[in-house]
Amino acid sequence: MNIEISRKARSELLSLKGDPDDFLRIRVITGGCAGLTYRPGFDCEMGDDDVVLYENSGLKVVADMKSALYTHGLEIDYSDDLINSGFRFANRRARKSCGCGQSFEA
Numbered sequence: 001m002n003i004e005i006s007r008k009a010r011s012e013l014l015s016l017k018g019d020p021d022d023f024l025r026i027r028v029i030t031g032g033c034a035g036l037t038y039r040p041g042f043d044c045e046m047g048d049d050d051v052v053l054y055e056n057s058g059l060k061v062v063a064d065m066k067s068a069l070y071t072h073g074l075e076i077d078y079s080d081d082l083i084n085s086g087f088r089f090a091n092r093r094a095r096k097s098c099g100c101g102q103s104f105e106a
Contacts, residue, residue: 002072003053003061009078009087014059019044023060026053026074028067036070038089 005013013024025043028036043062051068054061063071073093079085 003074003076005054005059005061006075006077008080009076010056010059012078012087017042017059020058023062026061026063026067026071028063028070038074040087040089 017024022042022044025041027039027041029039030036046062047064049065050062051065052060053063053068053071053074070091074089074091077088077090079088
């Protein structure tokens with residue numbers, strides 16, 4: 001699995017991580033205008049069907065096998081703009097995304 005995390009996003013994720021053993025879990029769920037959406041959150045327990053998507057210097061990103069199918073090509077960035085600050089999830093392999101940028105179609 002191949003995902004990219006910008007330096008800014010990586011720094012922000014590390015600052016939000018509570019426990020050293022915590023990792024970022026990315027779930028892909030049904031929702032949004034285009035059909036699928038990324039649902040990130042911190043977790044500390046690996047499941048039997050989990051795969052590691054990214055691991056580098058204290059930051060690990062994990063997804064279950066079903067969600068991992070939609071993460072190849074995922075790019076995670078962070079914006080600290082005054083308006084619309086936060087994490088950005090973009091996948092160049094997605095067929096289309098909705099106008100608000102919150103969901104995608106595989």
